[in-house]
Amino acid sequence: MAATRRLANTVAVITISHPPVNALSSSVRHALVKEFGEASRDPKVEAIVLNGSGRKFSAGADIREFGTSAIKTVSLEDINSTIEASQKPVVAAIEGIALGGGLELALACHYRVADIQAKVGLPEVLIGILPAAGGTQRLPRLIGVPAALDVIVRGRHIPASEALKLGIVDEVVQGNALDAAIQLARKVIGYPLNKKRLSTVRISSDSNLEDFLDTAVEKAKKQFRGAKAPLACIEAVRASVHLSYHQGLEKERQLFFSLWATGQPQAQQYAFFSEREAGKWTHSSGARWDTEEAKPIRTAAVIGLGTMGRGIVISLSKAKIPVIAIEQDAQQLEVGKKAVNSLLEREAEKLKQQGSVPSSNLGSVHFTLDFGELQDVDLVIEAVYENMELKKEIFRKLSSVCKPDAFLCTNTSGLNVDEIASVTHRPNQVIGTHFFSPANIMRLLEVVRGQQTSLTAIATAMNLGKKLGKVAVLVGNCPLFVGNRMLGPYLEQASYLLEEGYYPEEVDQAMEEFGFAMGPFRMMDLAGLDVGWRSRTEKGLTGAKVPQGTPARQRLGSRYSPLADILCESGRFGQKTGRGWYQYEKPGGRTGKPDPWVKDFLQKYRKTHQIKQQPSNPEQIVERCAFALANEGFRILEDGIASCPEDIDVIYNNGYGWPKYRGGPMYYASSVGLPKVLDTLEKYYKANPDVPSMKPAFLLKKLAALGGPPIKEWRTQVGKPVNKL
Numbered sequence: 001m002a003a004t005r006r007l008a009n010t011v012a013v014i015t016i017s018h019p020p021v022n023a024l025s026s027s028v029r030h031a032l033v034k035e036f037g038e039a040s041r042d043p044k045v046e047a048i049v050l051n052g053s054g055r056k057f058s059a060g061a062d063i064r065e066f067g068t069s070a071i072k073t074v075s076l077e078d079i080n081s082t083i084e085a086s087q088k089p090v091v092a093a094i095e096g097i098a099l100g101g102g103l104e105l106a107l108a109c110h111y112r113v114a115d116i117q118a119k120v121g122l123p124e125v126l127i128g129i130l131p132a133a134g135g136t137q138r139l140p141r142l143i144g145v146p147a148a149l150d151v152i153v154r155g156r157h158i159p160a161s162e163a164l165k166l167g168i169v170d171e172v173v174q175g176n177a178l179d180a181a182i183q184l185a186r187k188v189i190g191y192p193l194n195k196k197r198l199s200t201v202r203i204s205s206d207s208n209l210e211d212f213l214d215t216a217v218e219k220a221k222k223q224f225r226g227a228k229a230p231l232a233c234i235e236a237v238r239a240s241v242h243l244s245y246h247q248g249l250e251k252e253r254q255l256f257f258s259l260w261a262t263g264q265p266q267a268q269q270y271a272f273f274s275e276r277e278a279g280k281w282t283h284s285s286g287a288r289w290d291t292e293e294a295k296p297i298r299t300a301a302v303i304g305l306g307t308m309g310r311g312i313v314i315s316l317s318k319a320k321i322p323v324i325a326i327e328q329d330a331q332q333l334e335v336g337k338k339a340v341n342s343l344l345e346r347e348a349e350k351l352k353q354q355g356s357v358p359s360s361n362l363g364s365v366h367f368t369l370d371f372g373e374l375q376d377v378d379l380v381i382e383a384v385y386e387n388m389e390l391k392k393e394i395f396r397k398l399s400s401v402c403k404p405d406a407f408l409c410t411n412t413s414g415l416n417v418d419e420i421a422s423v424t425h426r427p428n429q430v431i432g433t434h435f436f437s438p439a440n441i442m443r444l445l446e447v448v449r450g451q452q453t454s455l456t457a458i459a460t461a462m463n464l465g466k467k468l469g470k471v472a473v474l475v476g477n478c479p480l481f482v483g484n485r486m487l488g489p490y491l492e493q494a495s496y497l498l499e500e501g502y503y504p505e506e507v508d509q510a511m512e513e514f515g516f517a518m519g520p521f522r523m524m525d526l527a528g529l530d531v532g533w534r535s536r537t538e539k540g541l542t543g544a545k546v547p548q549g550t551p552a553r554q555r556l557g558s559r560y561s562p563l564a565d566i567l568c569e570s571g572r573f574g575q576k577t578g579r580g581w582y583q584y585e586k587p588g589g590r591t592g593k594p595d596p597w598v599k600d601f602l603q604k605y606r607k608t609h610q611i612k613q614q615p616s617n618p619e620q621i622v623e624r625c626a627f628a629l630a631n632e633g634f635r636i637l638e639d640g641i642a643s644c645p646e647d648i649d650v651i652y653n654n655g656y657g658w659p660k661y662r663g664g665p666m667y668y669a670s671s672v673g674l675p676k677v678l679d680t681l682e683k684y685y686k687a688n689p690d691v692p693s694m695k696p697a698f699l700l701k702k703l704a705a706l707g708g709p710p711i712k713e714w715r716t717q718v719g720k721p722v723n724k725l
C-alpha cells in the first residue's frame with residue numbers, strides 16, 4: 001500500500017507508506033493523487049495532514065526511477081501544486097526525515113510540524129541533480145535567497161531545531177509530531193491560506209542579491225571543481241528572484257535535463273548506491289552481511305594518540321562508545337590528552353548549538369598508560385606508527401591482557417594483518433581497520449580480513465564502521481590493501497611525467513581540473529614524503545642497501561624514478577619541513593608555491609639522464625594517471641582483494657578525493673570505454689616495457705574482449721574471491 005487515509009474527527013491523515021524510506025515512487029505518487037483527491041472532495045474533511053509510515057516522512061524521489069519511464073508518470077510538482085492550491089489547510093507532520101522531494105512535498109503544504117529528532121534538506125546536489133519539484137523556487141520564497149542557497153548548494157541535512165530557526169518548519173515538538181500536526185490542522189481550519197502558498201510570494205531583488213549570487217557562482221566553481229549540479233542550483237535560485245514561479249519551474253526543469261545530459265548524475269547515483277552496497281559484504285565462504293551477527297561494542301580502547309589515534313577516539317566518542325586511550329609514556333599521554341580534549345570540546349560545542357546535551361551524546365574518554373585497564377573492553381584499535389615489530393609487540397600484550405572474546409584491530413595502512421595476528425592466541429579475533437586521516441572527519445574505513453579472521457569479527461568491524469558514520473568496505477589482505485596499493489602506479493606515472501618534462505604544478509593542475517581534491521604532488525607534500533622514503537629504504541630500493549652499480553633509474557629490471565628520494569635526501573619532506581615538491585611559507589605551512597629550486601633540479605636531472613621531453617598535453621597526464629589507477633584496480637579484482645568494482649570506487653570516492661561526479665576510477669574506465677583504456681595502456685606498455693604496472697590487467701583484456709559490458713556485470717567475470725597472501 002503506497003498511501004493510506006484515515007479520519008481523525010474532521011482531519012484526514014494521509015500516510016505515505018513505502019519502506020524503508022518512503023521514497024516517492026511512481027506508485028506512491030499515484031496513491032497520493034488518489035488519496036488527496038478523495039480527502040479534498042470529502043465534505044466531512046476540513047483539514048488534511050500528510051505524514052510518512054515508520055516514523056519517516058520521505059527521502060524524496062525514488063532515485064532508482066531516474067533514467068526509467070516511471071519518473072515520467074505523475075509529476076511530483078503537479079501533486080505539489082494541487083496540495084498548495086487546496087482550499088482545506090494541509091499540514092506536513094515531519095518525523096525522521098524530509099529530504100529532497102520529501103521536503104518539496106512538505107513545502108507545498110501550508111504548515112510544517114517536525115519532531116525534534118527530524119532532519120530536513122534538499123540533498124539532490126549530492127546525487128548530481130537539483131531539486132526539481134519546485135524546491136529551488138519555493139524555498140527561497142520561504143526563507144530568503146542566501147539561506148536557501150546554502151541549504152540547496154550544500155545539500156546538508158538540517159536538524160529540526162535549525163530548520164525552525166531558518167523558518168523551514170513552523171513548529172518543533174519533543175513528542176509526537178503527528179499528534180501536534182493534527183492539533184495544528186484543527187486550529188487553522190477557516191484561517192486564510194493565501195500567504196501560506198509559497199508560489200505566490202514575490203522576492204524583491206537588488207544589486208546586493210545579484211552580487212551575492214555572482215560570488216556564489218565563483219565560490220562554487222572553486223569549491224566543487226567541475227561538478228555541474230551546484231552551479232545549476234545557483235542558476236535555479238537566481239531564477240526565483242527574476243522570474244515568476246511558473247517560469248522559475250520551467251527553468252528548474254531545463255536545468256535538470258541539461259544536468260542529466262552531462263552524465264554526472266548517473267555517476268553520482270551509481271556512487272550513492274555503491275556506498276549502500278558496500279555494507280552488504282559477502283565472503284568467499286558464502287557468508288554475508290545478513291547471515292552473520294555482529295557483537296555489540298559497549299567499550300573500546302585506542303592505542304596511540306598521534307593524529308590518527310586522536311581522530312579514532314573522537315569517532316568512537318561521537319558514537320557514544322566509552323573509550324580508554326593509551327599512550328606509551330606520560331609526556332605523550334599528556335600531549336594526546338590535550339589534543340583529544342580540545343577536539344571533544346569542539347564536538348560538545350557543535351552539539352550544544354544543535355540543542356543536544358553533550359554529556360549524553362558523547363562517550364567518555366579515559367586516559368591511561370596502563371594496559372591492565374584493557375581487560376574488560378570489547379574492542380581495541382591499535383593506531384601506532386607503521387612498524388611491524390612495534391605492532392607485534394603491542395598485539396602480544398593485547399593478546400594476554402584483553403578478555404578472550406575482545407576484538408583486536410590494527411589501524412595499519414598496508415602491513416600484513418596475518419603477520420600481526422600470528423603473534424596472538426586469537427588470530428580469528430584480529431582484523432584490520434584502516435581509517436583515513438583525519439579519522440573523525442574522513443568517511444572511509446577499509447576493513448581488512450586476514451586468513452583467520454572470523455566472520456563474527458568481520459560483521460562486528462563492518463557494523464562498528466556504520467555506527468561511527470563511516471562507509472566501511474571489506475577488503476582482502478595484501479600489501480597496502482586496495483586504496484594505497486592503487487596509489488603506487490598512479491604516483492609512479494606522476495613522477496615519470498616530471499622526468500619527461502612536466503612540473504609538479506602542471507601535473508597537479510591537470511588532475512585537479514579533472515576533479516581530484518588534490519593533485520598527486522600536493523597530496524604527497526601533505527602526507528609527508530619521508531613516509532614513502534622510509535618504506536623504500538627498508539625495501540632496499542634506495543639508500544645504502546641498493547647494490548653497487550645499480551642504474552639510478554632502474555630497480556630489479558624495471559623503470560624507477562629516484563626523484564622523491566633525492567628530495568628527501570635534501571631534507572624536503574613536504575609541508576612539515578616547509579619544502580617538498582612545493583615551497584611553503586614556513587614548516588607546517590599549508591600554502592604551496594611552485595619552487596624555483598624544484599624547477600632547476602628537474603631541468604638538471606633531465607639533462608644528466610638525457611631524458612626525451614614530451615610536448616605538453618594535459619589530457620595525456622590525466623589518461624596516464626587515471627588509467628594506471630584503474631589498471632591496478634582490475635588486478636585487485638583478479639586477486640579477489642576487492643569483491644567488486646563498486647567497492648574500489650567507494651574507496652576512491654571517499655578516501656582519496658576522486659571526484660564523485662566521475663563515479664570512481666573503475667566507473668570512469670567503464671564510461672571512457674574499456675577498449676579505449678586497453679588500447680592506451682597497450683600502446684604505453686609497448687613503448688615502455690620496463691613499466692610493468694602499465695601492462696594491461698588480464699581482467700581488463702577479458703572485459704574489453706566482451707565489448708566492455710556495463711560495470712554491474714563485471715562481478716560475474718571476476719570469479720570467487722581468494723586471499724592472495
Ligand SMILES: CCCCCCCCCCCCC[C@H](O)CC(=O)SCCNC(=O)CCNC(=O)[C@H](O)C(C)(C)COP(=O)(O)OP(=O)(O)OC[C@H]1O[C@@H](n2cnc3c(N)ncnc32)[C@H](O)[C@@H]1OP(=O)(O)O
Pocket residue numbers: 020021023059060061062063064066067068071072076097099100101102104123124127130131132133135256260273276277
Ligand atoms: C531522466 C529523465 C527524467 C525525465 C523526467 C524529468 C522530470 C523530473 C522530475 C524530477 C523530480 C525530482 C524531485 C526531487 O527534487 C528529486 C529527489 O528527491 S532526489 C532524492 C533526494 N533524496 C536523497 O538524496 C536522500 C537519499 N537518501 C539518504 O540520504 C539516506 O538513504 C537516508 C534517507 C538519510 C537514510 O539513510 P540510512 O538510514 O543510513 O539508510 P540507507 O542510506 O542505507 O537507505 C536505506 C535504503 O533506502 C534506499 N534509499 C534511500 N533513499 C532513497 C531514495 N531517495 N530513492 C530510492 N532509494 C532510496 C537505499 O538505497 C537503501 O536501500 P537498500 O540498500 O536497503 O536497498
